[in-house]
Amino acid sequence: MAFRGPKVWLWRWRRNPLRRRADVVEAWVVLAAWLLTVVAGVLAGLAAARSVEHGLARERADWHPAVARVVAQAPGRPAAPGVGGERVWAEVRWTVADGSAHTGQARVAPGSRAGTPVTVWTDSHGHLVTRPTTASEAAFRATLIGGLVGACAATVPFVGGLVLRGRLERRRMDRWDAEWARLGPQWGRMTG
Numbered sequence: 001m002a003f004r005g006p007k008v009w010l011w012r013w014r015r016n017p018l019r020r021r022a023d024v025v026e027a028w029v030v031l032a033a034w035l036l037t038v039v040a041g042v043l044a045g046l047a048a049a050r051s052v053e054h055g056l057a058r059e060r061a062d063w064h065p066a067v068a069r070v071v072a073q074a075p076g077r078p079a080a081p082g083v084g085g086e087r088v089w090a091e092v093r094w095t096v097a098d099g100s101a102h103t104g105q106a107r108v109a110p111g112s113r114a115g116t117p118v119t120v121w122t123d124s125h126g127h128l129v130t131r132p133t134t135a136s137e138a139a140f141r142a143t144l145i146g147g148l149v150g151a152c153a154a155t156v157p158f159v160g161g162l163v164l165r166g167r168l169e170r171r172r173m174d175r176w177d178a179e180w181a182r183l184g185p186q187w188g189r190m191t192g
Helices: 021-062 135-191
Strands: 064-070 088-095 101-108 117-122
Touching: 021 135, 088 117, 101 117
Parallel strands: none
Antiparallel strands: 064 088, 064 117, 088 101
């Protein structure tokens, strides 16, 4: 392994007679790639998180609970008092604010008799929806999705910088090979 010497920060920007134009270009490419990676990741992540949180807040505002009644006895045996958990699907009927009746499938306790009240969630049109997320669940979901979107968005400039840097390295090696092919034979004469 070759000895590389101590790590010197910002060496590509220092004045040095051995510094090549390719070193400066590579330094700017690396800096730009890192800046774009951070900015793209942060902005995309924040935008996605804000969008998700806004959508979930709109659901919390628009969706509301309604009391529905089981239409026919639900399948299964009734659970012992104090024991809950398992739910079965049954047809329920509910009335919305405009007075129209709706029916649909909802999860109820096994063995629920016809007419048993069940709380369901409906949207502004009276259609069944799932229970909206709480504010803390929405914040967690928005943070998670924002982080994933930010990480995915940050990979684009990062990978682009790696590809561009690889091309610069290949070009530098080709130039070095051409220079070595031109000057290498002269070295043989000097040592002989």
